[in-house]
Structure formats: structure tokens, C-alpha cells
Amino acid sequence: MAPQVDGSSDIPIVDIRQKEFNDSILDEIYGGLxxxxxxxxxxxxxxxxxxxxxxxxxxITYLEEYYLTNAEIEVLSTYAAEIADQIPSESRMVELGSGNLRKIKILLDALESAGKDVEYYALDLSLAELERTFAVLPKETYKHVKCHGLLGTYNDGLSWLKQGVNQSKPLCIMTMGSSLGNFRRDEAAEFLRNFANVISATDMLLVGLDACQDxxxxxxxxxxxxxxxxxxxxxxxxxxxxxxxxxxxxxxxxxxxxxxxxxxxxxxxxxxxxxxxxxxxxxxxxxxxxxxxxxxKYSRSQRDELWKCAGLEPKAIFANKGDNYRRYKGYILVR
Structure with a gap:
């Protein structure tokens, strides 16, 4: 069982690291030069x-020029109830690269209002960031939503999800914002495919893509x-x-x-x-x-190719107003 980190947060944080982050990044630094x-x-x-x-x-996310965050907040504010309706009670929700709770809290609030008993796990490679994030969210904030932190990388999160205890509940794996855009297109497909391989046909992925073509x-x-x-x-x-x-x-x-x-x-x-x-x-x-x-950034055809290469099919699309394929969109994808 992974050790729980003794930190300053009221929210339990579990250390799922298989090796130190610094060790895994050194080869990339020296090799890339x-x-x-x-x-x-x-x-x-x-x-x-x-x-x-x-x-x-x-x-940066508060800057006027950085349109992505405002577009994501718009999508979540508009469709949080509909997205929450797609997530079954007793689900285990894992957000990959969580950052602060400014955006995801909109969805967590909707799940709480719907009376959905779910577990939310925020994955981040920084203990300080997890503690800072959860410091504004005391344990008593929610009755139905139970919050946890996961300390580790994407690969650590993937290994953790493969554990039997995580296969016993409905899973919703989330990669929000523009994180997926930091991968090359072939790498993004492989990344999604790896996580798709640990979920069942009734589980889901909630994926954020930036479609801006301007x-x-x-x-x-x-x-x-x-x-x-x-x-x-x-x-x-x-x-x-x-x-x-x-x-x-x-x-x-x-x-x-x-x-x-x-x-x-x-x-x-x-x-x-x-x-x-x-x-x-x-x-x-x-x-x-x-x-x-x-x-x-993903055009319609590039987005469709991504799903095809990752072995995924879009089941529900949630987009910001004036859907002209110029800004962020959120998707629920099911195997």
C-alpha cells in the first residue's frame, strides 16, 4: 500500500512515486542537449x-490573452450538471496534472449538488502544490465528494490505476485544460491509449483539447x-x-x-x-x-484522427459558445 504523506493539508495525499521525479528527467535533460x-x-x-x-x-491563467482557462471555465460552468450526470455514483475520478482547483471545483460542486458519492483524486508531481491547492478546500467542504491527492507523475498514476483496488469502481480519468497539447500528436494518442487500456467499456475519459485555429x-x-x-x-x-x-x-x-x-x-x-x-x-x-x-492545437480532422489512433470514440461533446473550432472543448470519451 502506498504511503500517505504527512503534510499540512486536511486532505489525504498518497505518495505513489515509483522513483524520484528528478531521476526520471535527468536523461531527458542530458540527452536533449x-x-x-x-x-x-x-x-x-x-x-x-x-x-x-x-x-x-x-x-498566466488569469491573463486576458490566455484564452484557454476562460474557455474551459465557460464550458464547465455551462455543462457541469450534464457532465456530472454522466458520472455514476461510487466513481473514482482521477485528474492527471491537477494544478489548482479553480476549474475542476465547478464539476465537483455539480457532483455534490447531484448527491453523487464519488472520490476525486488530484495527481500532481509537486507535494507543495497539492498542499497549497487543498489548503483552500477543508474536509468539510463536501458531504458526497471525497478528495484525495496523489503525488507522482503520469506514469506513476498509470501504474496506480492498474492496481486491483482501482479496478473495482467505475473510473473517470480526466486530462483537462491544454495538457494534452504538450505532447506531439503521436505521443498524445499513445498517452490516451495507455490510459484507455486500464478502463472498462463502462468507464470514461474526460479530455480537454484546444481547438483554436487563429x-x-x-x-x-x-x-x-x-x-x-x-x-x-x-x-x-x-x-x-x-x-x-x-x-x-x-x-x-x-x-x-x-x-x-x-x-x-x-x-x-x-x-x-x-x-x-x-x-x-x-x-x-x-x-x-x-x-x-x-x-x-487540434482542428476537427486532427481531433478525429487522435481518437482513432487512441482507440476511443466520443460519446458526448461539450464546447464553449460559438463553436467555431477556435477554442477549447471538453469531451467525454468511452472505450
Missing amino acids: QLGTGKERTLPTMALYDERGLKLFED DLQVFHAYNDKEGKTHDFILNGLTSINSITGKRMFDPGDWAVVGKYNCTKQCHQAFYRAKRNIFVEGVEFKAGDQIRVEESY
Whole structure:
């Protein structure tokens, strides 16, 4: 049985980590710096989400330019009761990469109002973030909804879901917001397929996708006028220094560059060297770049291809008003 973490939160938090997060990300850091034939240098996106990075990202979600959060809140506020109606009592709900409860609380409130006895599990790789999140949600907040935290990565969550105790109740696995967009399209399909393989025909996946096809709107969402998103990206270098235990990067040597890639239909974030430097013996000339993030957007055809490759079928679609395939949508998918 996984150990419960002794923390400051009233909500129980279970440590399901199979190995330390830092151990699993080091290979990506060192391997990504090597430039193979036809490859670009990369750093892992997950390195952006250290404790400070999570707080910076939360600030970003309140920006006017960052349309995704407002669109998701609109969808949940409009359809929470209908989504709750699809979730059976006694369900175990697991949110992958939970962040704060600002959005999901709308759905939890709807489940509580419907008298649905469910268990909500928030999966996050930061104990500090889980404790901070649940600090605003005392145990007595809900009578029917029971809240728990899971400390671990996506892979840890997948292994935990395979345990027999989690197969005995109806499952609703949720990946909300734009998290899925951080994967390449083939990786996103594999990610969903892996979780689809642990649910039964009566279980469900609630998946959020960003369908924005407006290049300028996407660009400004990741390159806001206050520079908060660039601060968030730049903090990733400090996070990597912490993970590696050495001053691998001097943030002052790097600028953040955001680009919209029309061919891939995704926004990309890079670190660009301001001068000629060496990092762990790897030479970077002024202007050389390292990609740290991609945010893919899904057209109707790309969305349909995703479901096909993941072996999923959409059973209910919940979209924001004026559904013109330009903004976030939520889907319930059933095997």
C-alpha cells in the first residue's frame, strides 16, 4: 500500500512515486542537449513546473490573452450538471496534472449538488502544490465528494490505476485544460491509449483539447504583453539547475523566444543563446536555440484522427459558445 504523506493539508495525499521525479528527467535533460542528425536540441517541458513555475503558470491563467482557462471555465460552468450526470455514483475520478482547483471545483460542486458519492483524486508531481491547492478546500467542504491527492507523475498514476483496488469502481480519468497539447500528436494518442487500456467499456475519459485555429490568438496567448509567460519559461532553466544539482545554465545568457509553427499547427517556446557559450561541453553559438515546449492545437480532422489512433470514440461533446473550432472543448470519451 502506498504511503500517505504527512503534510499540512486536511486532505489525504498518497505518495505513489515509483522513483524520484528528478531521476526520471535527468536523461531527458542530458540527452536533449545532444544534436543528432536532423534533430533539434530540446529540454523537457516538465522541467518548467517546479514549485515557482507552477505559481507563475497559475498567474498566466488569469491573463486576458490566455484564452484557454476562460474557455474551459465557460464550458464547465455551462455543462457541469450534464457532465456530472454522466458520472455514476461510487466513481473514482482521477485528474492527471491537477494544478489548482479553480476549474475542476465547478464539476465537483455539480457532483455534490447531484448527491453523487464519488472520490476525486488530484495527481500532481509537486507535494507543495497539492498542499497549497487543498489548503483552500477543508474536509468539510463536501458531504458526497471525497478528495484525495496523489503525488507522482503520469506514469506513476498509470501504474496506480492498474492496481486491483482501482479496478473495482467505475473510473473517470480526466486530462483537462491544454495538457494534452504538450505532447506531439503521436505521443498524445499513445498517452490516451495507455490510459484507455486500464478502463472498462463502462468507464470514461474526460479530455480537454484546444481547438483554436487563429494563429495570432494562439501566439499572443503564449507571448503576453506583460511578459509573464516568458518569465515562466525562463524559470525552467533555474529548475533544471536544481534538478541537476549544478549551475548548468545561467538564465542571463538566454532569451525566451515564442513562435507559432503553421506547418505543425502548434506554438513553440525556445531558449536562444545571447552569446557563444558551452553547456556541459556542448557548444552553443549566439542565436542557437533549445526547444522546451510545444502546444499543439487540434482542428476537427486532427481531433478525429487522435481518437482513432487512441482507440476511443466520443460519446458526448461539450464546447464553449460559438463553436467555431477556435477554442477549447471538453469531451467525454468511452472505450
